[in-house]
Structure formats: structure tokens, C-alpha cells
Amino acid sequence: MTTTPKDSTNMHAFDAQMAEGVLEYVRDRLALIETPLDGIDDVSKLESLLKDLITKDGIGYEAALKLYDQDLSRMVISADSPKYFAFIPAAPTKASLLFDSVISAASLQGISWLEAAGAIAAENQALKFLSDAAGLPSTAGGTFVSGGSSANLAALTVARDTQRTARNLEKRSLVRVAVSEQAHSSIERALSILDIEALVVKTENHRLTGDALERTLNSDPHPENVIAVVATSGTTNAGIIDDLESIAQVAKKHDLWFHIDGAYGAAALLAPSVKPLFKGFEHADSFIIDPHKWLFAPFDSAAVIYRNPNLAKQVHTQHASYLDVLHGPDDWNPSDYAHHLTRRARGLAFWFSLITYGTDAYTSAIESSIDLTHQVAREMKKNPNIELINEPQLSIILFKRKDWNETDYQKWAAELLQSQIAFVAPSAWNGEVVGRLVFLHPSTTLEMALAAVPK
Numbered sequence: 001m002t003t004t005p006k007d008s009t010n011m012h013a014f015d016a017q018m019a020e021g022v023l024e025y026v027r028d029r030l031a032l033i034e035t036p037l038d039g040i041d042d043v044s045k046l047e048s049l050l051k052d053l054i055t056k057d058g059i060g061y062e063a064a065l066k067l068y069d070q071d072l073s074r075m076v077i078s079a080d081s082p083k084y085f086a087f088i089p090a091a092p093t094k095a096s097l098l099f100d101s102v103i104s105a106a107s108l109q110g111i112s113w114l115e116a117a118g119a120i121a122a123e124n125q126a127l128k129f130l131s132d133a134a135g136l137p138s139t140a141g142g143t144f145v146s147g148g149s150s151a152n153l154a155a156l157t158v159a160r161d162t163q164r165t166a167r168n169l170e171k172r173s174l175v176r177v178a179v180s181e182q183a184h185s186s187i188e189r190a191l192s193i194l195d196i197e198a199l200v201v202k203t204e205n206h207r208l209t210g211d212a213l214e215r216t217l218n219s220d221p222h223p224e225n226v227i228a229v230v231a232t233s234g235t236t237n238a239g240i241i242d243d244l245e246s247i248a249q250v251a252k253k254h255d256l257w258f259h260i261d262g263a264y265g266a267a268a269l270l271a272p273s274v275k276p277l278f279k280g281f282e283h284a285d286s287f288i289i290d291p292h293k294w295l296f297a298p299f300d301s302a303a304v305i306y307r308n309p310n311l312a313k314q315v316h317t318q319h320a321s322y323l324d325v326l327h328g329p330d331d332w333n334p335s336d337y338a339h340h341l342t343r344r345a346r347g348l349a350f351w352f353s354l355i356t357y358g359t360d361a362y363t364s365a366i367e368s369s370i371d372l373t374h375q376v377a378r379e380m381k382k383n384p385n386i387e388l389i390n391e392p393q394l395s396i397i398l399f400k401r402k403d404w405n406e407t408d409y410q411k412w413a414a415e416l417l418q419s420q421i422a423f424v425a426p427s428a429w430n431g432e433v434v435g436r437l438v439f440l441h442p443s444t445t446l447e448m449a450l451a452a453v454p455k
């Protein structure tokens with residue numbers, strides 16, 4: 001005899017009290033003018049906090065929510081705090097956060113045109129906006145994936161397979177991709193997954209140029225197996241934009257696929273003050289840009305865009321008898337443009353926010369971080385104990401503090417977090433530990449930023 005679990009229907013019945021409780025939390029969080037940094041509670045409590053929570057009868061939403069609110073959330077550093085200056089911060093707009101809740105509440109998926117045309121058409125509108133800003137033809141397109149790492153992998157898979165076909169190479173033949181030492185770590189990971197070797201191009205001042213690429217190709221014994229080049233438009237460590245125009249020319253000459261990793265920096269295509277630095281972007285065969293970074297969308301959302309989406313379709317489309325029905329001649333299936341099938345409509349929160357506030361608001365928010373970065377840099381230059389490593393191009397400052405060693409930088413970071421003044425993380429430059437500050441939250445004030453700068 002089978003037994004029906006107790007209250008099995010409750011899980012799908014509307015519970016007004018639970019809805020009130022959770023929505024109140026959401027409302028309170030959204031109403032915060034400044035999200036607290038958090039992240040300083042004692043994580044050794046975690047084991048006992050989580051002990052025996054999964055029970056036969058459940059603990060009820062009140063206890064679960066209280067545990068999250070009063071304990072677990074305090075052990076997470078808020079990436080959307082305007083005092084978060086480490087790694088790459090987040091700064092989702094209120095509209096994007098709210099609409100993200102709608103996407104969850106509606107279980108909105110974005111797998112296929114057959115199932116989700118309304119959501120996909122809107123996502124594609126947002127992709128077209130990004131593609132137009134980059135200067136690609138109107139036929140360009142792609143999809144939203146979970147993050148820059150996944151987007152780079154999707155694009156490099158297309159680069160590899162397309163080039164092997166175009167060059168009549170065997171499926172497993174050795175192919176290489178030219179990268180600079182400053183390429184993001186996810187590029188190295190993607191190449192390793194794809195069994196592609198990297199041809200590392202040495203750069204002057206950490207900026208990849210066409211000359212450096214040409215020299216490396218000319219001095220390499222097997223330039224014929226180099227199939228692509230990856231440029232970065234806004235390196236993660238220093239915010240440096242590679243010389244895209246000259247790289248594009250060399251890529252064309254050697255018939256290389258030209259991929260641009262703009263996960264962080266390509267958002268600044270929307271900022272007239274730095275737009276000229278992106279000259280040559282329009283020649284990309286593929287590029288990525290992460291709305292969850294400098295385009296103020298919630299996690300997780302990264303766009304991968306192809307000049308010729310048909311090439312991506314040939315590489316990524318999944319074939320199975322139960323999926324044949326999805327492939328109508330004019331159907332745009334996001335599953336054809338990356339290594340995924342089931343997916344959240346993760347471009348929609350960005351789309352909703354973009355159409356809600358308008359493009360000028362985005363331009364102004366991005367310009368404000370660039371401007372703040374320059375103001376902070378100017379102040380830092382007045383301090384004889386501080387040396388800027390380079391003039392910031394976007395919104396990242398790398399610096400050395402006189403007489404500091406690795407322990408001093410770590411102490412600097414730990415003390416700032418402990419006092420909730422800021423979250424910072426040291427980095428390295430030419431093998432030496434250095435300080436690093438990243439600004440992309442429009443609510444970060446000069447005062448907040450300067451409070452994080454060592455004296």
C-alpha cells in the first residue's frame with residue numbers, strides 16, 4: 001500500500017502569510033538606500049546553524065526565513081553594496097531586481113521559440129541593443145548565459161568548429177588561439193576544455209596590439225594552426241582596453257576568428273567619454289558582455305553575440321527526436337547559440353530595466369563611475385605614499401603603497417571589511433602584490449571611495 005505524504009498539496013497552495021512574510025523581506029531589502037556590506041559573521045557557526053534542518057515535516061517558512069535573514073545572509077558580502085570595491089562589483093537597478101522576482105514567480109523559461117517566444121523576443125531586443133552599440137551588423141545575435149566564463153566558452157566553441165570546417169581540418173586536429181597574458185582566467189579554462197592550445201602574445205604595458213600579435217605569429221614555427229585571437233575590452237585586473245582596431249586588421253590578414261571578451265568593460269561602449277577607445281570593436285566575429293557586471297542587472301546574466309549567428313547554430317544546436325518539433329525555419333531558439341538547453345530567461349531583468357529607465361540613464365550611470373574613478377585617482381596622486389600603476393581607462397585603479405608588503409595589503413583589506421568601511425581585495429602587477437579598487441556602483445560617493453584608500 002502506498003501512503004500519501006502528509007500535506008503534499010500544501011506545497012502548491014497559496015499561503016497568504018508566507019507570501020506576506022517573504023515579500024516584506026524583499027520590500028525591505030529593495031528599500032535600502034545602501035545595502036550593508038555584511039560578510040563578517042563567524043562562519044564557524046554554519047555547521048551548527050544548518051544541522052538537522054532537513055526534516056520529514058519541514059521547519060516552516062518563518063524559521064527558514066529567519067535563519068536566512070539573521071544568520072546566513074550576514075555571512076555573505078553584498079556584491080551590490082556601494083562600498084564593494086573588490087573583484088567586479090554588482091549594482092543591479094531596482095527595476096531589474098523587481099522584474100527578476102517576476103521571472104521567478106512566473107517560472108519564466110527561455111528555451112525555445114515554441115515555448116517562450118514572448119520572453120525570447122524581448123531578450124533579443126536587449127541583445128540587439130548591445131550588438132548595435134558594438135557596431136555589429138543588424139543580423140548579429142546570440143543569447144544570454146550564466147556568466148562571462150560560460151559566454152567565452154560558447155563563443156570559442158563556435159570559433160574552433162567553424163574554423164576547423166572552413167580550413168578542412170580533421171575534427172581533432174591541433175588548433176591554437178592567440179591570447180594575451182592579461183586575458184581573463186576563464187579564457188584559459190575554455191581553451192583547456194576545448195582542447196585548444198594557447199599562443200600567448202607578450203604585451204607591452206599589458207595591452208594587446210596588432211603589432212605584438214603579428215610579431216608573435218611571424219616568429220612562430222606553426223602560425224597555420226592558429227585559428228583565432230581573443231582581445232579584452234577592459235581587462236579584469238586593470239581595466240585596459242586592447243588595441244582592437246589593429247588586432248582586427250591582423251586577424252583579417254591571417255584569417256583568424258576575432259573574439260572580444262568585454263564581460264566587464266564593454267558596457268562602456270555606452271559612455272561617449274571613452275567610446276573612441278573601443279575603435280575596432282565592430283570587427284568582432286563574436287563578443288561577450290555581462291549585464292550582471294556594469295550593466296546593472298542581477299546575477300546571473302551574460303550575453304554572447306555572434307556576427308553570424310548561423311555559424312553558432314550549426315555548432316550548438318542539440319538534435320534529439322523529442323526536440324525536432326522546436327526547429328521551425330524561422331524559430332529563434334536560445335538553445336542554438338550556447339551549450340545549454342533549459343535556461344532561465346536571464347536577459348529579461350536587464351531588458352525590463354533598460355526599457356523602463358531608458359538608455360540615457362545607463363550612459364549616465366556608467367559615466368558616473370568613470371568620473372568617480374578619475375576623481376579618486378587625482379586624490380591618490382596627491383599622496384606621496386601612493387603610486388598609481390597606470391592611468392585608469394575605465395573604472396579600476398591599481399596602486400602601490402610605499403613600503404607595503406603582501407601582509408600590509410591583506411591587513412588593509414581585512415580592516416576595511418571588519419569596520420564595514422569597504423570591501424577591497426589586493427591583486428598583483430608584474431609579480432608584485434598591489435592594491436586594487438573597482439568602482440561601478442552609481443551610489444558610491446567620493447567620500448566612500450576615499451575612505452578605502454590607504455593613507
Ligand SMILES: Cc1ncc(COP(=O)(O)O)c(C=O)c1O
Binds near residue numbers: 236
Ligand atoms: C574580462 C572578464 N571576462 C570574463 C569574466 C568571467 O565572468 P563570470 O564571472 O561572469 O563568469 C570576467 C569576470 O570578472 C571578466 O572580468
